[in-house]
Amino acid sequence: MRYFYIAIGILSLGMFSSVYISPEHFPYVGLIPFFIPVVWLLNLLLLCIAILSWRKSAFIPLIVLLIGYRFVAITFQLNPKIESTEPTIDVLSYNAHLFDYKRRVTGGPFDPNVFKWIQDHPAGVKVFQEFYNDETSSSRNALKILGDDMGLEYSYQVIDGNPEKRSYGLAIFSKYPILNEGKIFDNQKSNGAIFADILVNQDTIRIYNSHLESMKIDSDLLENIEGVRDNYRQTLGKLHRGSLTRSRQLKVLVEHIRFSPHPVILLGDLNEVPYSYTYFKLSESLVNAFEEAGRGFGFTYNRILFFLRIDHIFSSPELKAVDFKTHREVDYSDHYPVSASFNFE
Known part of the structure; x- marks a missing residue:
């Protein structure tokens, strides 16, 4: 099971890094970011499962979620109204x-x-x-x-x-x-x-x-x-x-x-x-x-x-x-x- 968590983690980090690569330099890289919300939510699910199962591998999706926190900030905001x-x-x-x-x-x-x-x-x-x-x-x-x-x-x-x-x-x-x-x-x-x-x-x-x-x-x-x-x-x-x-x-x-x-x-x-x-x-x-x-x-x-x-x-x-x-x-x-x-x- 740990190897599955590692594989998903590596895949997720690779997808996160795609936003820094110009589509001019890597074919079809511009399509990858559409799936970033999916893999972020997948890691959140894996973290919950690992915690409920008392698995040590919970740290893998946790690290991925922390690295990908920026994607939450650009998706949803709760800024207070400023007068x-x-x-x-x-x-x-x-x-x-x-x-x-x-x-x-x-x-x-x-x-x-x-x-x-x-x-x-x-x-x-x-x-x-x-x-x-x-x-x-x-x-x-x-x-x-x-x-x-x-x-x-x-x-x-x-x-x-x-x-x-x-x-x-x-x-x-x-x-x-x-x-x-x-x-x-x-x-x-x-x-x-x-x-x-x-x-x-x-x-x-x-x-x-x-x-x-x-x-x-x-x-x-x-x-x-x-x-x-x-x-x-x-x-x-x-x-x-x-x-x-x-x-x-x-x-x-x-x-x-x-x-x-x-x-x-x-x-x-x-x-x-x-x-x-x-x-x-x-x-x-x-x-x-x-x-x-x-x-x-x-x-x-x-x-x-x-x-x-x-x-x-x-x-x-x-x-x-x-x-x-x-x-x-x-x-x-x-x-x-x-x-x-x-x-x-």
Whole structure:
């Protein structure tokens, strides 16, 4: 029995270490982290069995659980609610699904309440992925509705379409002056990364809005056992190709952040769960707002794979997160918005 415990322990540690290996260097390593919660729970079960059986081998899963404790912290948090006495920088990130998710799913009319919710949210900085703008329609002119009408400055990077008619891309809206802006990369489809330097009082903060390569998984095909059985190979292939592309995009993004002359806040749909190379690579220099101020699981995906947290907010260490929320009451997209509040330390 002890050899079984040792084998599971070695396997678990190998899987834990996979988050430090780029998918560019080891084929399919990007798929391994999806199983990390399973092996962590397996070790917890083995520990309980060993303790109840008075087995000396209980120390093996115990050591594994202690080494893998970080995976608990990035999965579930019980941070106390902090009432900040200092002014905060409030930010919001939303993969808006072209502001048209409900119509696409139900076939009903466009719901303008999505714009009202965004307008009413108090965040001073709001960033959007899969942002859609229609200059020919007063009800779908998002730049006017969310920017001009609200007195906000904005930076909009068109990925596809005609900016004078209909287009979509990435957008940053700010109640603070925008001093500088730029594009980091885009793949001419729906993904990319942009930045904007904003002036907050006398300080400049660099805001990153990033939408890394999508998983491109049709979750509707995975709603039942038959769908999983028929599509698992195709799904694994998409996960592998997606993780490989994201690791290449991440390299460009991390290098850009490294040379930022200002503290940064990185927001966006990274299409990566916390048990991933991308998440751990960003955590080397940035702090995740959910870990610092979140509560619960913070799942952000509004589809059958509801247990995914793929929308993230990171910041430089000198920016202290005092609040983090996943707005699960807002169902205008296949993603839930996430928001955070920061103090300067």
